[in-house]
Amino acid sequence: MRSTCSVFCGISIDGFIARPDGALDFLEGDGTAEMGDHGYEAFMAGIDALVMGRRTFEVVMGFDAWPYAKKVIVLSSTAVDLSPALDRGGDVELLNATPEEVVAQLAARGFRNLYIDGGATVQRFLRAGFIDRLIVTHVPVLIGQGVRLFGALDRDIPMKLVASRSLPGGLVQSEYVRRRTA
Numbered sequence: 070m071r072s073t074c075s076v077f078c079g080i081s082i083d084g085f086i087a088r089p090d091g092a093l094d095f096l097e098g099d100g101t102a103e104m105g106d107h108g109y110e111a112f113m114a115g116i117d118a119l120v121m122g123r124r125t126f127e128v129v130m131g132f133d134a135w136p137y138a139k140k141v142i143v144l145s146s147t148a149v150d151l152s153p154a155l156d157r158g159g160d161v162e163l164l165n166a167t168p169e170e171v172v173a174q175l176a177a178r179g180f181r182n183l184y185i186d187g188g189a190t191v192q193r194f195l196r197a198g199f200i201d202r203l204i205v206t207h208v209p210v211l212i213g214q215g216v217r218l219f220g221a222l223d224r225d226i227p228m229k230l231v232a233s234r235s236l237p238g239g240l241v242q243s244e245y246v247r248r249r250t251a
C-alpha cells in the first residue's frame with residue numbers, strides 16, 4: 070500500500086501561512102461569523118502521523134496545550150529538545166531525514182497517511198514529489214510578507230481540484246489531489 074502525504078493549512082490571499090515572526094492572528098477570517106473547524110477533525114481522522122518542521126514545532130510549543138492526539142514527527146538537523154512536548158503528553162519523535170527516508174521509515178512502522186506541516190517542510194516534500202493532497206483554506210486578507218507555503222520547483226506538479234468549499238468568515242477551501250499519469 071502506498072503512503073499518502075497531505076497538507077491542510079490556512080493561507081492568506083497573497084500566499085502566506087504565517088507572519089514573519091510566526092504569528093497566525095490573520096487566520097481568523099473577516100469577523101462576520103463564528104469560525105468552524107473547516108473540516109480539520111474529519112481530515113485528522115484519516116491521518117496516522119504528523120510530520121512537521123522544527124519551526125512549526127516551536128510555534129506549537131507556544132500553544133496553551135499540546136494539540137495532537139496522534140504521533141508527531143519533528144524534522145530538524147539539530148538536537149531539538151522535545152521534553153516540553155513529551156511532558157504535555159505528546160507522542161513526539163525527532164528525525165533528521167529526507168522526505169523519501171521519512172515516508173519509507175514511517176511506512177515500515179505502519180504510518181502511511183501523513184500530514185505534512187510547515188512551509189519549508191511542505192516545499193521539500195513537494196520538490197521530492199511526495200505531496201498527494203493539498204487542502205488549502207484561503208483567508209480573505211493580504212498580509213504582504215511572511216512565511217510562504219509554496220516555493221521554487223524544478224518541474225510542474227499537476228493537481229486536480231476535487232472540492233471547493235465556501236466557509237463562514239469569507240474563507241474558501243480548495244482541495245486538490247496529485248494528478249499522476251502512471
Ligand SMILES: NC(=O)c1ccc[n+]([C@@H]2O[C@H](COP(=O)([O-])OP(=O)(O)OC[C@H]3O[C@@H](n4cnc5c(N)ncnc54)[C@H](OP(=O)(O)O)[C@@H]3O)[C@@H](O)[C@H]2O)c1
Pocket residue numbers: 077078079080085086087088090091092093096121122123124125126128144145146147164165166167168186187188189190191193216217
Ligand atoms: N497557516 C497554517 O495553517 C500553518 C501551518 C503550519 C505552519 N504554519 C506556520 O509556518 C511557520 C513555520 O514554517 P517554516 O517554513 O518557517 O518552517 P517549518 O517547515 O516549520 O520548519 C523548517 C525546519 O524544519 C526542519 N526540516 C524540514 N525538513 C527537514 C528534513 N527533511 N530534514 C531535516 N530537517 C528538516 C529544518 O529545521 P532545522 O533548521 O532545525 O534543521 C527547517 O529549518 C510557523 O510560523 C507556523 O506557525 C502555519
